[in-house]
Amino acid sequence: MNIATVEPWVEAPLRRFVDDARARLALLLHPSGQVIAQAGFTREVDVMSACALAAASHATAGELGRRVDGHAFRSLHYAGPDRQLFLSPVETARGAYICLTVFNAESSLGLVRIYFEELCNDLAAAAPPLPAIRQPTIAADFELDLNRNLAALFGRHHP
């Protein structure tokens, strides 16, 4: 399965998870909706949209849980006619992530849950610590680049 990652250390655990759980798609994202890794996505399902919706769904479930049960609901399972999804948080030394898993009749919720626990353990073990120092990443004169790109982006509408 095709896997693309923003953080290289998540690749091996994620690959093992999608193979073992027989997942069709998997998405690891930051709670703010930014993608960390994806497995199996094609043009059919847009990664960025899926991230935004998964983050929103997870945040909604958490807030609903806090309101009706005093604690955030952590995991979600939705079932469609052909595909199901499982949404659950993963804690690592790099912070909390959310994992969206899509599976079909070749797998089951039970199987996904079992291997999801392994994924959590694998990611926790593989996560490098956060860098202690964050250096500036952008040159001070970045405005030239910004203006050039905005002009390209907005065409005649930008001076």
Place this chain on the structure above:
Amino acid sequence: MSLVNYATREITCKIVYYGPGRSGKTTNLHYIYGQVPDDRKGRMVSLATQTDRTLFFDFLPLDLGSISGFTTKFQLYTVPGQVYYQATRKLVLQGADGVVFVADSQARQLGENIESFQDLHANLAEQGIDARTVPLVLQYNKQDLPRDLILTTAELSDAINFRSVPEFPADALHGPGVFETLRSIAEVVLKRLSAGTSAGVVAGARG
């Protein structure tokens, strides 16, 4: 929070368009979506009611291109403006790198603008964020309406812009002010990142 990937040299920032109901937040995104070339934008997602009012959020990913050697992407979100969607506004605001506050220039909407601005500050404070540290740009929308119905930029500035942040008159339906606003928030957010003061997710090996 910005996602900075040193391995692939990518930066991803989240911008939230905030403001009272019907001030034109979604209209801003629709205009941007309509004008930006296909290869620079992703799919726009709108979670709206049957009457096209924003229920949860609108989402538009934009590719700004290469800035200082980093492929720079912006994710634009709107919040639902109506007062009773307070809970969802808080959720969408999580992890925002910058906020565009879209005010409705109509004189009769001044109270709603102020209430929404206070709501923004309260929601940031609830997340432990000092509103004074968040990149913010104000847009005074609907300046195309008849003069006798709207407040001037100076009047709106006096009422809302006590932090003296960048502000822009706009007509989001037809375009004036839309890109100027986006350009300004992009600049403020990237300057903050450049100064190393933005809380960010750092990924990959340092390049």
